Amino acid sequence: MNNLDLRQAIVRRVQNKSGEELTDVIESSIGSDERALPGLGVLFEMIWRSSEVPEQNRMVELLYNHLHTAESAAPSPS
Known part of the structure; x- marks a missing residue:
């Protein structure tokens, strides 16, 4: 199964689901x-491709902040 087939299979699996079911x-x-x-x-x-640049920037900002918050919250190895 190539990547395109995997994408199509995933989309088909969720395509007809309600918002609650997607959640x-x-x-x-x-x-x-x-x-x-x-x-x-x-x-x-799918979300990324349908998002405008400000939304994409917000997602990157959230991810960046989460990654850096997670680093600072990790216990030190000492």
């Missing part, structure tokens, strides 16, 4: 088995 798919995928990561990636790709 359930996302929430049940987060923190679960790594097999869910490609699906979340495809969903994020």
Whole structure:
């Protein structure tokens, strides 16, 4: 199965779901088995491509802040 087929399969899996069902798919995928990561990636790709630059900048800002907050919250190795 190539990448395009995987993307199409993921889109087909969620295409007819309600907003509540999409929320359930996302929430049940987060923190679960790594097999869910490609699906979340495809969903994020869809969001990214349909977002305007200010929204993309906000997502990057949120990610950047989360990554740097997580680093400073990690216990020191000493």
